[in-house]
Amino acid sequence: MSTTTAAPPAVAPIDERTRRRRRVSATPLKYIVLLGFAVIVLTPVYVLLVTSVKGFSEIDPSHAWSLPQVFTIDAWHQAWTQLSPSLKNSFKLAIPATILSCILGSLNGFVLSKWRFPGADFVFAFFLFGMFIPYQAVMIPLTLLLDDIHFPAGIPRLVFAHVVYGIPITALIFRNYYSTIPNDLMEAARMDRAGMLRTYWYVILPLSAPAFVVAAIWQFTSIWNDFLFAVFLITDPSKWPVTVALNNTAGSLVTPFNLQMSAALLASLPTLIVYILAGRYFMRGLMAGALKG
């Protein structure tokens, strides 16, 4: 920053003062603007929070802004009772699907960037194409196909669909990350007489943690939050994941806002926790992919 030691004393203070004044005047303005944006973004969260701790008598939308007169966690109780079976389903769905996606992504990334085969770039482009096919386009064919091959119904079906749909993005994440690993390392492994699988296992896999974190967060979040696949692939209500169950908390005559709000918060807690715990690695992992390749 300032290197005023060598500057003549008569001039330096003025320089210093103007600079400081500008910094001081700019900072509050910046913070006010940022604060304004933060308020806009956080307002729905505020409504969500206060409504979730209100009693049924207080949930009139015209008073959505006011704080609860009686603080109660009844709605949370009720939401937990209603959602806990489907929360369990969501975990049974998201955890295996995430793990499988990551393994597949890592293997794909490896052969697409480090142990390349003729036509690797074409295959990769083809993979990416899959990212741009909307769920709606495959709804009917996917259901028919899974029925035709007698794929086990229920959660396994959903796991399968998400793993397949996760191939493009996980391949992209791992490929980009692996292209930052120097090729010399691969050649060193070749000279140490490691074949393809052992190079992957001993050299590439141990270096893959950042990419695994990124891919896992990405996949876990999108699988957890998915609604559409769950609705059309699972017909048995007892197997529905939490997103579908949440949708069903909407009453037909009266809307129990407090229940809905607490249920919504409950349903989104796992993804929030995952992000809070691993978010640092997420940013770092994304950067690593962005720098090269």
Add this chain to the structure above:
Amino acid sequence: MATEIVVKDLTKRYPNGFEAVKQLSLEIGEAELLVLVGPSGCGKTTALRMIAGLEDISSGDLYIGGKRMNDVPEKDRDIAMVFQNYALYPHMTVAQNIGFSLKLAKTPKKEIKERVRRTAELLAIEQLLDRRPKQLSGGQRQRVAMGRAVIREPQVFLMDEPLSNLDAQLRVHMRGEIEALQKRLGVTTVYVTHDQVEAMTMGDRVAVLRDGVLQQVDSPTQIYDRPANLFVAGFMGSPPMNLAQATIDRQDGGFSVGFGEQRVAVPSELAQERRLEQWVGKPVIAGIRPEDLEGSADGGSELGGEVVRIEELGAELLVYFAVDAPGPKGQPVAAAVTGEELEHAPVTGATGSIFCATFEPRTQVKIGDRVETRVDARRLHFFDPETDEAL
């Protein structure tokens, strides 16, 4: 038992038609250290990688220990390689890095441990075995990379500019260590470098490459004293050989070589050996190394000129002076010869060439002075200006 490597008409052709290595033929004897040297992009690393099996061979043959290796996968060639940037596995400790190849070969754990210990001892890195590459200095990483190659007890070592990432002092030190290690283990070694000092000091023999074509293979002294062509003459030696267009004339029953107006008598023995009588009256390119061009203390002179640059090296004084004879291709020597500016390329004058001479250290010379030098005429070099070949 050491192994011999034979390379015959080895060629690397890329799909776009570019030939990185052109019909390279070499025989590398048992336990020999052969240095492949040349400017960057001359194909030396490609040649090494073909021997390693990291590049396909487009045409030609590769024999290691008498066995044709063209289609043998790299893991069956029994070769260990040291990479320019070491390529250590960042997640493994030094011990794991060194022992990795043994682990892959399913060597018993106890034996791995013992051999890692012995290798570490050999390279004086015992105290580093539990560290990771990140925690090591450049020199230490270099040793680990060497260890990884040494532990295998392979038939052949390949080294791709292993010292180029080290600072100058360490480089000199490791040069000696690698050479000593290679002699001690007696493993046939191909060593690639762009540094002609490394080539001179380390190689049993040196192979000079340019644009994928082998220029000369010989002992370092022979390459230095009797370069086969203009390129080798200019590339080997630092500062490079002084080269200029010159004429051969008869003088006093013998021959002389003329740099512009200045004439230097050629000893009759040398004149005979180089068949200078065929070149009388014709242009040649003549060269003399800086150390064979000595500052004359008594004023007696054979070559002189105006000083344009002075380099005080402590042990000697390099004086660059202008000679009224065009450079070998009308360019500065280094540029004409290698196509690139070398570090010590003499600054070029408006006309003529700049010669470098060695003077006694602390001789009082200033830029703009006129200096006189004596030529060790037995060590003159002559080249055909058409073919660039040595006469």
